[in-house]
Amino acid sequence: MNVQVSRRGLLKGIGVGLAGGSLGALGFGALEPAMAASVRPFKLAQMKETRNTCPYCSVACGIILYSLGDRSKNAKSSVMHVEGDPDHPVNRGTLCPKGSSLLDFIKSETRTKYPMHRTAGSSEFKRVSWDFALDRIATLLKEDRDKNFIAKNGDLTVNRWTTVGFLGASATSNETAWVTYKVIRSMGALTFDNQARV
Amino acid sequence: MADYSSLDIRQRSASTGTPPDIRRQQEVAKLIDVSKCIGCKACQSACEEWNDLRDDVGINVGVYDNPHDLTAKSWTLMRFTEYENAETNNLEWLIRKDGCMHCTDPGCLKACPSPGAIVQYSNGIVDFVEDHCIGCGYCVKGCPFNIPRISKTDNKAYKCTLCSDRVAVGQAPACAKACPTGSIMFGTKEAMIEQANDRVVDLKSRGFDKAGLYDPAGVGGTHVMYVLHHADKPQLYAGLPNDPKISPLVAFWKGGAKVMGLATMGFAALAGFFHYVTAGPNEVEAEEEEEAIDMKARGARRSADEIRPS
Numbered sequence: 001m002n003v004q005v006s007r008r009g010l011l012k013g014i015g016v017g018l019a020g021g022s023l024g025a026l027g028f029g030a031l032e033p034a035m036a037a038s039v040r041p042f043k044l045a046q047m048k049e050t051r052n053t054c055p056y057c058s059v060a061c062g063i064i065l066y067s068l069g070d071r072s073k074n075a076k077s078s079v080m081h082v083e084g085d086p087d088h089p090v091n092r093g094t095l096c097p098k099g100s101s102l103l104d105f106i107k108s109e110t111r112t113k114y115p116m117h118r119t120a121g122s123s124e125f126k127r128v129s130w131d132f133a134l135d136r137i138a139t140l141l142k143e144d145r146d147k148n149f150i151a152k153n154g155d156l157t158v159n160r161w162t163t164v165g166f167l168g169a170s171a172t173s174n175e176t177a178w179v180t181y182k183v184i185r186s187m188g189a190l191t192f193d194n195q196a197r198v
Numbered sequence: 199m200a201d202y203s204s205l206d207i208r209q210r211s212a213s214t215g216t217p218p219d220i221r222r223q224q225e226v227a228k229l230i231d232v233s234k235c236i237g238c239k240a241c242q243s244a245c246e247e248w249n250d251l252r253d254d255v256g257i258n259v260g261v262y263d264n265p266h267d268l269t270a271k272s273w274t275l276m277r278f279t280e281y282e283n284a285e286t287n288n289l290e291w292l293i294r295k296d297g298c299m300h301c302t303d304p305g306c307l308k309a310c311p312s313p314g315a316i317v318q319y320s321n322g323i324v325d326f327v328e329d330h331c332i333g334c335g336y337c338v339k340g341c342p343f344n345i346p347r348i349s350k351t352d353n354k355a356y357k358c359t360l361c362s363d364r365v366a367v368g369q370a371p372a373c374a375k376a377c378p379t380g381s382i383m384f385g386t387k388e389a390m391i392e393q394a395n396d397r398v399v400d401l402k403s404r405g406f407d408k409a410g411l412y413d414p415a416g417v418g419g420t421h422v423m424y425v426l427h428h429a430d431k432p433q434l435y436a437g438l439p440n441d442p443k444i445s446p447l448v449a450f451w452k453g454g455a456k457v458m459g460l461a462t463m464g465f466a467a468l469a470g471f472f473h474y475v476t477a478g479p480n481e482v483e484a485e486e487e488e489e490a491i492d493m494k495a496r497g498a499r500r501s502a503d504e505i506r507p508s
Contacts, residue, residue, distance in 0.1 A: 039319075039362045042363050045367075096240050096376075096378050097242065100244040104247075104252075
């Protein structure tokens with residue numbers, strides 16, 4: 001459709017538009033948007049809070065995992081935000097840069113979520129069951145210990161096993177750390193970090 | 199936009215209306231104690247995490263600053279400066295967390311031409327409302343600290359919000375909560391000044407006799423303040439302005455020039471109206487019309503002659 005606008009009509013239209021647009025600037029407020037609040041809504045308001053421990057280093061900072069949903073049957077939980085636990089005596093709510101970015105650690109595609117096994121000569125990891133993994137570890141440990149265990153140094157009984165090392169996790173409590181220590185030391189292993197610095 | 203805000207608006211960009219003005223909220227402030235900072239960048243991580251931002255992976259150019267500058271997605275940045283102190287013969291590593299200062303007299307808000315795109319809450323926080331942002335970049339020019347950045351994705355301006363969404367529900371900003379050395383603290387402005395004064399006394403007792411609080415009066419004070427060991431030379435800290443002021447161009451353009459312009463516009467409209475009433479519109483009279491038709495006819499004949507060369 002062709003609309004015929006005369007030169008005069010066009011100028012008139014432009015003039016009216018300009019005048020209208022200028023009214024706001026001249027203080028006729030109706031053309032401005034109303035005073036609106038603009039704070040972003042607080043995103044954690046109704047999120048599920050779960051206490052946990054930062055998995056990185058042996059400082060073992062307390063963290064709170066904020067997750068979607070209220071754990072009702074049909075809502076699938078998912079961690080949406082991680083923040084320091086203000087009630088935790090170790091960090092009192094603070095976190096280092098790694099702790100502060102734990103959300104991306106949790107969501108990372110390369111995070112290990114279950115036991116993985118790479119057979120000798122293979123180039124890729126395959127998912128295995130916990131039973132398989134624990135059996136495999138036990139077998140290998142036993143083999144190695146049988147081969148390399150040193151019971152005596154001359155006449156002195158030493159009972160040491162130096163070919164295996166063990167790393168504990170940062171989230172261990174006093175009690176789990178005590179048990180870990182007892183298990184590893186009772187086998188004679190010397191190389192042992194109860195709270196690994198990862 | 200959802201309106202869960204418990205923050206009253208004190209100032210609003212490019213608006214002539216005044217917001218409701220009888221309530222007074224306690225002013226809040228963030229205190230950054232540069233002397234306690236270890237440059238770990240937990241504040242940067244916490245900021246990106248809280249604000250659902252993930253900046254692009256950058257390139258190392260040989261300094262610890264990462265990213266190299268503030269971006270639309272990195273609202274805070276540790277800036278590292280190596281300073282050889284001639285007096286003590288010490289190498290000092292000055293680390294300053296850069297970001298919006300939340301000025302009492304915000305240059306960005308003054309310069310902004312879009313109504314309601316920049317607001318200042320009555321607790322002192324200066325916030326960008328991207329819904330109303332037109333991406334003109336005037337706020338960048340208006341800012342004495344060179345903070346706002348225009349996003350290449352949506353052409354809107356972004357900067358630190360002082361976690362207005364957290365403060366509105368009574369929580370500290372994400373960076374202040376995360377800071378493992380307590381270098382970033384948050385509270386009422388009064389409490390932060392008190393805290394700063396304690397720190398300044400402590401620093402002075404440790405040999406930093408020029409230690410002091412950075413709360414520049416040129417912008418009416420700020421709601422992000424620094425404790426500096428060399429408060430006499432803020433410039434040392436990656437170019438923190440010694441005496442920040444809003445550019446006089448902004449004051450001229452948004453003050454004098456704007457008023458003059460509006461007055462001229464109003465006068466032109468009035469003059470036009472009175473001219474219309476007194477002189478009336480410029481009518482085309484019948485003989486003028488005939489003359490025009492005549493001229494047209496003559497013109498047509500002439501062009502016809504030109505086409506046919508004799």
